[in-house]
Every structure is written in C-alpha cells, then in structure tokens.
Amino acid sequence: MINDGAYALSRQRQFANLAMMGACAFAAFLAVLVLALILWHLLMRGFDALTLDTFTMTTPPPGSKGGLLNPILGSLAMTGAGIAVAAPLGVLSGTYLAEYGRHSRVAHGVRFINDILLSAPSIIIGLFVYSVMVVPMSHFSGWAGAAALALVAVPVIVRTTEDVLRLVPASLREAAFALGVPYWRFIVSVAWRAARTGILTGILLAVARISGETAPLLFTALNNQFFASSMNAPTASLPVVIFQFAMSPYHDWQRLAWAGALLISATVLLINVLARWLARQRR
Amino acid sequence: MPSDSAIALSRDGIPRDGHATAAEHVFRFVCRIAALTVAGLLLAVFAVLANNAAPALSTFGPGFLITEVWNPVTEKFGAFAPICGTLITSLIAMLIGMPLAVGSALFLNEVCPHRLRGPLIVAIELLAAVPSIIYGMWGLLVLAPFLSTHFQPFMTEWVGPLPIIGALFVGPPFGIGMLTAGIILGFMVLPFIASVSCQVFAAIDPVLREAAYGVGATSWEVCKNVILPHSRAGLLGASMLGLGRALGETMAVTFVIGNAHHISSSLFAPGTTISASLANEFTEAVGDLYLSSLQALGLVLFVITFFVLAAARLMLKNIEKKAAK
Numbered sequence: 140m141i142n143d144g145a146y147a148l149s150r151q152r153q154f155a156n157l158a159m160m161g162a163c164a165f166a167a168f169l170a171v172l173v174l175a176l177i178l179w180h181l182l183m184r185g186f187d188a189l190t191l192d193t194f195t196m197t198t199p200p201p202g203s204k205g206g207l208l209n210p211i212l213g214s215l216a217m218t219g220a221g222i223a224v225a226a227p228l229g230v231l232s233g234t235y236l237a238e239y240g241r242h243s244r245v246a247h248g249v250r251f252i253n254d255i256l257l258s259a260p261s262i263i264i265g266l267f268v269y270s271v272m273v274v275p276m277s278h279f280s281g282w283a284g285a286a287a288l289a290l291v292a293v294p295v296i297v298r299t300t301e302d303v304l305r306l307v308p309a310s311l312r313e314a315a316f317a318l319g320v321p322y323w324r325f326i327v328s329v330a331w332r333a334a335r336t337g338i339l340t341g342i343l344l345a346v347a348r349i350s351g352e353t354a355p356l357l358f359t360a361l362n363n364q365f366f367a368s369s370m371n372a373p374t375a376s377l378p379v380v381i382f383q384f385a386m387s388p389y390h391d392w393q394r395l396a397w398a399g400a401l402l403i404s405a406t407v408l409l410i411n412v413l414a415r416w417l418a419r420q421r422r
Numbered sequence: 423m424p425s426d427s428a429i430a431l432s433r434d435g436i437p438r439d440g441h442a443t444a445a446e447h448v449f450r451f452v453c454r455i456a457a458l459t460v461a462g463l464l465l466a467v468f469a470v471l472a473n474n475a476a477p478a479l480s481t482f483g484p485g486f487l488i489t490e491v492w493n494p495v496t497e498k499f500g501a502f503a504p505i506c507g508t509l510i511t512s513l514i515a516m517l518i519g520m521p522l523a524v525g526s527a528l529f530l531n532e533v534c535p536h537r538l539r540g541p542l543i544v545a546i547e548l549l550a551a552v553p554s555i556i557y558g559m560w561g562l563l564v565l566a567p568f569l570s571t572h573f574q575p576f577m578t579e580w581v582g583p584l585p586i587i588g589a590l591f592v593g594p595p596f597g598i599g600m601l602t603a604g605i606i607l608g609f610m611v612l613p614f615i616a617s618v619s620c621q622v623f624a625a626i627d628p629v630l631r632e633a634a635y636g637v638g639a640t641s642w643e644v645c646k647n648v649i650l651p652h653s654r655a656g657l658l659g660a661s662m663l664g665l666g667r668a669l670g671e672t673m674a675v676t677f678v679i680g681n682a683h684h685i686s687s688s689l690f691a692p693g694t695t696i697s698a699s700l701a702n703e704f705t706e707a708v709g710d711l712y713l714s715s716l717q718a719l720g721l722v723l724f725v726i727t728f729f730v731l732a733a734a735r736l737m738l739k740n741i742e743k744k745a746a747k
Contacts, residue, residue, distance in 0.1 A: 148640065156640035160533050163645075166525030167534075170616070171545045173609050177552060177560050231456035239450055240457065249461045255731045256464060258663065259724070260670025262697050266704075266720045267467045270474055293460060323449035351553025354672040354697070358704050378555050378673075385559045386677065393563070400556050411551045415544075 185401025221288030233300025281374035284360025299341025475718035514604025523615035550613035558677030570597030622656030659737030
C-alpha cells in the first residue's frame with residue numbers, strides 16, 4: 140500500500156528534500172567542525188606549552204624563560220572583585236524586576252535597557268570606565284578593570300535572576316501571604332531559597348563570561364610585566380597578556396599565549412559544564 | 423492560569439493597610455535603586471561618550487563620518503574607514519552565519535536523530551561560550567595561514583579576472599583582511615542566531631507542522647512552506663541580534679583585520695573596524711583631539727548597536743512570550 144506508485148513521492152521532490160536537508164545537516168556539521176578545530180588546536184598547542192613554569196614564573200621578556208603567574212593572579216583578583224560587586228547588584232535588580240516591578244512601566248524600561256546592555260560592545264564599557272575612573276584617578280588600576288568587568292557581568296545576572304524568580308510557583312507566594320509573612324521576608328526566605336540553584340547558575344555563567352573578556356580591560360587595568368603592587372596599580376590579566384603575546388612575532392611568547400588560551404578556555408568550559416550540571420540538579 | 427494571583431496588596435506588594443514595617447520599605451528601596459542603577463548605566467555611558475566626543479565632532483562636523491583620512495600627525499581624523507570596515511565585516515558575518523545558523527536550527531528541529539540532538543545543542547552552546555580572544559588567536563595563527571596558502575591564491579587566479587566580483591577577490595594573499603575577519607565573525611554569531619532560531623521554530627503551533635506532514639509533505643517542504651514563512655519576524659529578530667553582536671565584536675576582529683585605515687575594493691585587503699581601531703590606538707593616542715576622535719568612534723558604534731539591538735528586541739518580544747507559555 141505504501142509503495143503504491145500513485146502515492147509515491149515524485150523524484151524531484153525526493154531529490155529536493157535530500158539536497159536541502161542534507162545542506163542543513165552540513166550546516167550543523169560545519170558549526171561542530173569549527174568548534175572541534177578550535178578545541179583541537181587549543182589542546183594540541185596549549186598542552187605543548189603548559190609546564191610547571193607557566194604557573195610559577197612571571198611573564199618574561201621575549202627570549203627568556205617565564206610563565207603566566209601574574210596574569211593568572213590578576214585575572215583571579217579582578218574577576219573576583221568584579222563578581223563581588225556585580226552579584227549583589229544583579230540579584231537585587233533581578234528581584235525588583237521579577238517581584239516588585241512585575242507590572243510597572245519603570246520595570247519594563249529597565250528590562251529593555253538590560254537586554255540592550257547584555258549584547259552591547261564591551262569595549263564601550265571599557266571606554267566608559269576609563270572616562271569615569273581612570274581619568275579622575277590619573278592612573279590605570281586593577282579596581283577600574285574590576286569595575287569594567289562588573290558592568291559586563293551585571294546584565295547577565297539580572298536576566299537569569301529575573302527568569303528564575305519568575306518560575307517560583309504562585310502557590311508559594313499565596314501560602315506566605317496567607318500566613319502573614321511580609322513580602323520582603325517572603326522574597327528573602329522563600330523565593331531566593333527556592334531559586335538559589337538558578338541564581339547560582341546565573342552567577343557562574345557571568346563568571347564564565349567575564350573570565351574571557353579582554354576589551355574592557357584594555358584601557359582600565361592596562362597590563363603589567365611584573366606583579367602588581369596592589370589593585371591600585373595597572374594589573375596584568377590573562378586575556379590582555381594573550382592579546383599582547385599572540386600578536387607578537389616571538390615564538391616563545393606565542394607558545395605562552397597558547398598556554399594561556401588553553402587555561403582560559405578550560406576554565407570557561409568547566410564553569411559552563413558546572414552551571415549546566417547544577418541546572419539539571421534543580422529538576 | 424496566570425502566574426501572579428490577585429492578592430489584596432498594592433501593586434508592588436506592600437500591604438495596603440499600612441502595616442508595612444520599615445524593613446519592607448528599606449528592602450523595596452534597595453531593590454529599586456539597584457534596578458535604576460542598571461538603567462542609569464546606559465544613559466551614563468551615552469552621556470559620558472557624547473561629552474568626550476564633543477570636541478572632535480565640533481571640530482570636524484558631520485563630515486567626520488564620511489572622511490577617510492586618519493592622520494594623527496596633522497590631527498585630521500575621519501571615521502569613514504572604520505565605519506565601512508565595521509559594516510562590511512558584519513555583512514560578511516551575516517552572509518555566512520545566517521544561512522548556517524538557520525540550517526543548523528532546521529536540522530536540529532526536524533531531521534536530527536534523537537540521540538544526536540542533545541550533544542549537538544551542547545556543541546552549539548559551547549561555540550557561544552568560547553571567549554572571543556580564542557577565536558581571534560585561532561583566526562590569526564590557524565585560519566589566516568590556511569587561507570593565504572590554499573584559498574586566496576586560488577581565488578585570485580580563477581575569480582580575479584571575472585568582471586565585477588573579480589575585484590572583490592584580488593590582491594596579495596596576506597591571509598588576514600576583511601574576508602578572514604568576516605568569516606571568524608560569522609562563526610561567532612552562528613550560535614546566537616541558531617539558539618534564537620531554535621526557540622522561534624519551537625514556538626510555531628505544532629498543529630501546522632503535523633497537518634503538513636499529514637498531507638504528505640517532505641521535511642524540506644514543511645520547512646519551506648510552514649516553518650520559514652511563520653517565523654519571518656523571529657528570524658529577522660535573531661539576525662538583528664547576531665548583527666548587534668558582530669558590530670561590537672573587538673578581539674576576534676582586531677587579530678585578523680590588518681589594521682589599515684583604508685577602504686579597498688578587495689576583500690583580501692586589510693582594513694579596520696571601529697572596535698579594532700579603539701583597541702589598537704586608544705592607549706597610545708597622544709593629544710586631546712586624537713582621544714576625542716576615538717571616543718567619537720565609540721559613540722558612533724554605540725548608537726548603531728543601540729538601534730540594531732532595540733529593533734531585535736522589539737521583533738523577538740512576541741516570540742519570547744509564546745515560548746514562555
């Protein structure tokens with residue numbers, strides 16, 4: 140019955156289907172191929188260059204032995220400081236958008252602006268922090284770098300916090316109000332607790348995002364060949380050092396750049412995997 | 423059932439009978455300030471940029487946008503080369519990224535075997551998670567040499583002599599240039615467009631799809647006649663989102679664009695984009711007019727990206743509402 144000639148697909152339709160869906164499959168395959176190529180080169184050249192020296196020595200002049208200790212520490216410090224500022228700001232804003240401002244027009248505008256900031260060029264953020272922090276302080280500093288990273292992280296945290304808080308079931312809110320619990324108490328003790336995995340996932344994704352950001356750091360924290368004496372001095376960071384070393388004509392600097400690239404990618408991908416695992420635990 | 427129920431409270435949750443404690447008001451105030459800070463950020467960025475760009479814009483006037491010359495020594499600056507470079511690389515990125523992304527999304531939604539679907543989605547999301555500097559490094563140290571040895575000489579010899587499109591593909595095979603930057607950007611925006619397209623396709627009423635399969639349409643006919651026509655607004659929004667990303671991308675482009683303040687007819691030639699100019703020249707700029715011109719470039723980029731992203735958001739609003747249901 141199925142192979143009855145009157146119901147069979149014409150060859151032209153069969154061919155068109157095969158060709159176009161084959162092209163779609165090829166598109167997906169191409170995307171995965173590029174990812175595989177990037178990861179392959181990262182692993183191949185990065186592992187080659189990764190030694191104990193990379194973690195124990197500071198950045199060298201071209202031609203000498205050295206490592207990536209000061210950029211690694213600088214990145215950790217600035218990312219940590221940035222998230223320490225961005226997480227409370229982002230969670231509180233997301234809470235406002237999801238709870239108090241669910242219907243207000245002000246919240247509508249804030250949500251719109253937040254979505255634009257989410258995809259805005261990060262180099263503009265760096266330009267802004269330069270004008271607002273570096274120029275008045277008259278020197279580059281790790282604090283300015285951390286501020287720029289915080290400004291990049293905040294929209295991510297606001298978006299994920301709002302999405303997760305909206306998923307808290309209405310029955311919890313009704314039960315809390317029925318018991319006479321104040322709204323703020325409900326948010327702090329019930330809503331945040333119910334959504335804590337989601338909020339943590341959002342913060343982790345923001346950390347992953349700012350660990351790889353270079354442009355905001357270019358004119359805020361600048362760079363430093365040695366250990367920064369404090370966060371108040373120009374601070375080396377892994378992405379900026381990779382930028383400097385990879386574009387240079389020196390082979391040993393390029394090897395260190397691959398090692399640094401492997402470190403950043405491993406960190407970012409591990410955090411993404413962790414966030415994904417956490418999200419699945421929530422269910 | 424609506425997710426927010428009718429409760430006898432004022433609009434923002436504070437009890438109407440005036441029994442709200444000080445803690446309630448403080449907490450709400452703190453949350454509100456946090457939200458307004460985020461909103462104020464955008465306005466602050468615009469205000470600071472405009473303020474810093476004012477000297478350059480008042481010196482050069484509106485001609486700033488269409489002058490190609492960029493001479494720090496004589497202090498004559500024009501934004502035409504960076505603006506053109508930004509637009510051209512973004513156009514190439516969309517020409518490469520959009521078909522690949524929509525194709526991948528169609529494949530994922532319609533034809534992909536079930537067991538392959540999960541890993542494929544993870545792979546595409548990982549493509550989005552890779553930092554842009556890694557793309558730049560890979561582009562400079564892997565893709566550019568490959569293009570300069572295998573692709574560009576071939577194109578110059580075979581496509582170069584052709585009448586009109588030939589002019590696009592001539593020139594010394596540097597490997598870096600507008601085309602390489604466009605290719606890298608295309609693969610960077612692919613995952614963003616693909617994931618939004620997946621959401622858009624999933625938001626189409628399944629009855630339509632099932633009816634089409636029911637009358638004997640092939641997968642491609644369902645895609646062509648049911649899915650794509652119904653997702654036009656969503657796909658446009660997704661492409662504008664990708665365009666917004668491509669316009670502002672800095673690191674991946676700076677590595678492979680070649681950094682020449684020139685507009686050339688060939689895609690193999692080096693050029694520059696607004697973000698690449700800023701990344702390369704800002705820390706070395708001497709003189710107030712130079713700095714102010716760079717800030718003016720940043721302002722132009724900010725304004726363009728703002729309008730593109732606002733348009734994207736407006737187009738995707740309905741899709742997000744449907745997807746949330």
